[in-house]
Amino acid sequence: MEKKNIDWGSIGFGYIPTDYRYVANFKDGKWDEGTLTTDPNVTLNECACVFQYAQTVFEGMKAYTTEDGHIVTFRPDLNAERFANSARRLEMPVFPEDRFVDAVVQTIKANEAYVPPYGSGATLYVRPYMFGSNPVIGVKPADEYQFRILTTPVGPYFKGGAKPITIRVTDFDRAAPHGTGHIKAGLNYAMSLHAIMDAHRQGYDENMYLDSATRTKVEETGGANFIFVTKDNTVVTPKSNSILPSITRRSLIYVAEHYLGLKVEEREVYLDEVKDFAECGLCGTAAVISPVGKIVDHGKEICFPSGMEEMGPTTKKLYETLTGIQMGRIEAPEGWIKVIE
Numbered sequence: 001m002e003k004k005n006i007d008w009g010s011i012g013f014g015y016i017p018t019d020y021r022y023v024a025n026f027k028d029g030k031w032d033e034g035t036l037t038t039d040p041n042v043t044l045n046e047c048a049c050v051f052q053y054a055q056t057v058f059e060g061m062k063a064y065t066t067e068d069g070h071i072v073t074f075r076p077d078l079n080a081e082r083f084a085n086s087a088r089r090l091e092m093p094v095f096p097e098d099r100f101v102d103a104v105v106q107t108i109k110a111n112e113a114y115v116p117p118y119g120s121g122a123t124l125y126v127r128p129y130m131f132g133s134n135p136v137i138g139v140k141p142a143d144e145y146q147f148r149i150l151t152t153p154v155g156p157y158f159k160g161g162a163k164p165i166t167i168r169v170t171d172f173d174r175a176a177p178h179g180t181g182h183i184k185a186g187l188n189y190a191m192s193l194h195a196i197m198d199a200h201r202q203g204y205d206e207n208m209y210l211d212s213a214t215r216t217k218v219e220e221t222g223g224a225n226f227i228f229v230t231k232d233n234t235v236v237t238p239k240s241n242s243i244l245p246s247i248t249r250r251s252l253i254y255v256a257e258h259y260l261g262l263k264v265e266e267r268e269v270y271l272d273e274v275k276d277f278a279e280c281g282l283c284g285t286a287a288v289i290s291p292v293g294k295i296v297d298h299g300k301e302i303c304f305p306s307g308m309e310e311m312g313p314t315t316k317k318l319y320e321t322l323t324g325i326q327m328g329r330i331e332a333p334e335g336w337i338k339v340i341e
């Protein structure tokens with residue numbers, strides 16, 4: 001398969017349309033068979049529920065080219081499960097989990113020419129999403145839905161690639177309702193747009209959100225969970241039921257314990273104790289593991305000993321093991337890698 005003529009090494013995290021996308025429609029209480037299409041545009045009624053009441057959910061995953069030339073994706077069953085949870089929380093019909101995985105496989109296969117080559121530093125980002133499509137004016141769920149999957153080749157989420165970033169503790173609240181953490185739908189990305197733009201205007205790469213009830217505990221950032229490393233090399237990650245249960249984080253916990261023999265604590269993390277950690281990173285599908293060099297808390301700087309030039313040593317081991325598994329250099333736990341072809 002001839003790859004597209006794209007300078008893979010220089011792309012950032014943006015939208016580059018590919019040749020095919022997947023579409024399925026829900027009408028009269030059932031999903032149609034679904035199909036691949038070349039049309040990137042969606043035409044909807046002005047009163048579609050997604051426009052009026054934002055009835056929409058999404059997932060994010062990636063396709064990788066392995067060292068031996070296969071195209072694979074990482075734990076798509078977990079995205080399918082979380083997508084179903086998101087749909088249930090927004091009173092949307094569930095797109096069956098096995099069909100979700102099958103549709104992801106079909107879409108990646110159809111866009112094989114856009115899956116960046118091994119070693120290029122880029123990957124194919126896969127974005128399944130669903131929205132209420134028929135007109136609704138009273139506050140109630142739609143009766144008709146569209147499920148779609150788009151793909152786009154991407155490079156690093158943060159500018160500067162693997163260089164440590166600077167984030168700030170924000171007073172903004174994205175208002176993820178307590179207890180909605182098992183879904184992406186409750187996370188309210190629209191409410192995070194002002195916080196992220198404000199952070200950028202002030203020279204920060206991201207926001208650290210605190211728990212909205214007490215504003216003393218670390219939650220997550222706009223698009224990733226936190227991983228900390230203590231001075232005695234324990235991996236610590238915040239426990240909260242209003243953050244996204246990151247598939248990357250769950251995988252890193254396993255990698256830390258079973259591949260690297262590290263102790264892992266998933267517990268409440270207080271902002272007060274962050275200054276005592278040796279390393280900090282942001283983890284997610286888009287972020288992979290992005291090292292954090294500095295956190296600014298209302299003018300007070302917390303500088304991690306790992307500095308602003310490089311990833312901390314344990315973060316680096318986690319990063320290398322996880323990406324090694326994803327790119328086929330290291331043997332994966334049973335069921336983690338879905339071979340597309």
Ligand code: PLP
Nearest residue numbers: 223224225244246247248284285
């Ligand atoms: N937290 C938020 C708010 C996110 O948007 C994401 C990305 O989907 C994550 C965490 C990381 O989750 P995952 O590792 O499943 O991509």
Ligand code: COI
Nearest residue numbers: 060061223284285286287
């Ligand atoms: C992902 O990592 O897939 C996300 O949804 C995060 C988003 C900020 C791109």
